Amino acid sequence: MNHPRNKPYHHGNLAPALVAAAAEMLETDGAKAVNLRELARRAGVSAPAVYRHFAHKDALLAAVAAQGFAALVVEFERARADNPVPLDALRALGQAYMAFAQDHPHLHGLMFGPPVAGVPPLDDGEKSFRLLAETVGACLGESATPERTLSGAIALWSLVHGYATLRRDGQLAQLPMSSLPDPVQIITSLSLNA
Structure with a gap:
């Protein structure tokens, strides 16, 4: 047999x-x-x-997050290419981030959730922040220092991320958002004037 x-x-x-x-x-x-x-x-x-x-579910989810960051980098690069004026580019980055969080809520939550032990930082995650910091530096112009650029990028990312997360999770649903000025424009202006 x-x-x-x-x-x-x-x-x-x-x-x-x-x-x-x-x-x-x-x-x-x-x-x-x-x-x-x-x-x-x-x-x-x-x-x-x-x-x-x-090796485990977290490693697979890290690969999914890596794809998400790669997609976000593409959106950021497009936003910068389409907006040669630094302040316009910065606002476009904020809008791209908002759209990404809204269009991919679970992926956004995974990408910006707690780091997973044993999973190294994601290159495109770092690149997306570097693109933001470079744009902040361009907006600051002659007053840009490494410290001020980094601080401005952290402040801006924190504010836009907070707004994106609140909106993504429906925490702003009861507010008259359509009748308000664009929060991303206000956030970028506040961050650069700080």
């Missing part, structure tokens, strides 16, 4: 397929809904096959 030999594990692009499936689950139901067993089922592989690429 012939016994079929165990075929060696093979799935051409399993890691990207798992990241894509996890991103889809995340967008639909949030990070808690991402389930490695379900991801394996969707990819047509065994659950242990998932662990050949990702």
Whole structure:
């Protein structure tokens, strides 16, 4: 009697397929809904096959967050390219950040949630902040120092992030936002004048 030999594990692009499936689950139901067993089922592989690429769920979610930061960097670069005047570019960065948080609420929450132990910082996460800091420095012009630029970038990011998170989570739903001046323009002006 012939016994079929165990075929060696093979799935051409399993890691990207798992990241894509996890991103889809995340967008639909949030990070808690991402389930490695379900991801394996969707990819047509065994659950242990998932662990050949990702040691644990947090490592997979870090890969999803990395894709999110890469997408945010693309939006930031586009905003800067479309707005050659530094203050306009800064406001466009704020608007891009707001739109990203609104369009991808669960991904935004994952990207800016608590760091995961054992997962190194994400290059594109650092790049997105560097793009912001460079734009703040350009707005400050001759008065820019490394300390003032960094402080301004932190203040601006904190304010826009806070506003984006409040809006994303529905905390501002009862306020007449459409009749108010654009908060991002106010935030950028306040941050640069501090």
